Amino acid sequence: MIRILVVISVAFLFLAGCSKEKEVQMPEEKPADFQFSVSFGYGEVNKNEINTYENTVTKDLITKGTATADLVFSNDELQSIYSQMKDMNIMGEKQFPKQRSCSQTPSSTDSWKVTVNGETKSFSWTNEYCDITKDAEQLKELRTYIWQIVEGKDSYKALPEAEGGYD
Template identity: 35%
Template sequence: MGKWKTVIVALMMCMLLAACGSNDQKQVPGTNTSSEWREDYDINESNDVIAMHNRVSNWEKLDSFTDGNEGMQRIVHYTIEGDPIFYDLKYSKSGFQLRYDTSEDKFGSPLVKVYDCKGFEKRESEVDLRYTLTGCKGESDEIDVLTLDYNVSEQDLFEFTLLHGITEKNEIHTAEHKLVKDLQNGEVAELSDFTLTSEERGLIYKEMVLANYLEEKKLSAACDVKPHASYNLTVRINGGERHYEWSECNSGEDNEAMTKMVQKVIAIVEGKDEYKALPEVKGGYD
């Protein structure tokens, strides 16, 4: 009889330990916890999509899922307190899965859920860009895994100054309503009443957000090529300011992304009637 008592006590202890363990990390019954998922909490700044408040890096990596490519992608959302919440995406021919993990959130309850979904969409509007899982089983049919907000009307202040070109004589200065065009013969043409429409400001702010302009950038203004174009950008947003300088000579990811962004800004400005009315370029640089 004593032997059976020992066995019963041991079984009860195992059940108690299992119950305690379930309080540390709640797993939704019937969901997949396959070892194919990334079980670590290491964050790869080069490969993971990282959303830290108004800064989002590597968001373009989600496009491969909207194109229907198989694979996995981690998205890391940071809480206000600075703790990471993990959204791990997986796609195969059978559909999409999302593993939602709050285990590292010190101010929340540890929770792991896995959702099965049929589709994954990229939805772009005038004010934001969303990546959304659709046809999901569970409490919601749709789950937004990432949102980039670029609604400029929600900002208290948004102004920028951009100097660009061979000698940086071209200038866009929104706060001073100033536009300068380098005629490349020692002269410039200038507008002192230049303004952007609300729509144009919105488009420009969108391009800056998509380029993750708030993030620290690895840029270089060094260049051995003559002549070469260079860029000098200052952005004033609400109570903060960001300043960047770089040249066209460097091929780093940040250089390329920032150059692509300012070229879109320049195209918006040069497409305006006020700019087209300025004198044509009269010279050139050797």
């Protein structure tokens, strides 16, 4: 009987350890394999994208579709972005807004993919459910910061203007 209890206890410990998300320790300095992408937009349509895996930026032109350009961040810009991600522990577990009886329209959705030290994490969140968590707010601020850098790039400035709007 004791043997059965020991086996069950070990099994529970093993399962509890497996159910937790693996956290990646982020080094102080940006690793060579650091990459990220973030796509965002209204509802399920994430037409804007910043993608360092492909070195591109895609702009939502609304009624005119999308336009994509090459995008290269300086090492200082990438280090600054990486430092902000490290400060918020982007590779750790995050809490995002959950579905509730309240919903707002239009809503926006952000989808992220981040690679650090050979580990890749993907996640998304929406503000559709009225409340925004601290983690979602930090990611929104980070996305805004990155987008401001992108908007200053000549390759982005050369993209056509958007036409129309979202309801």
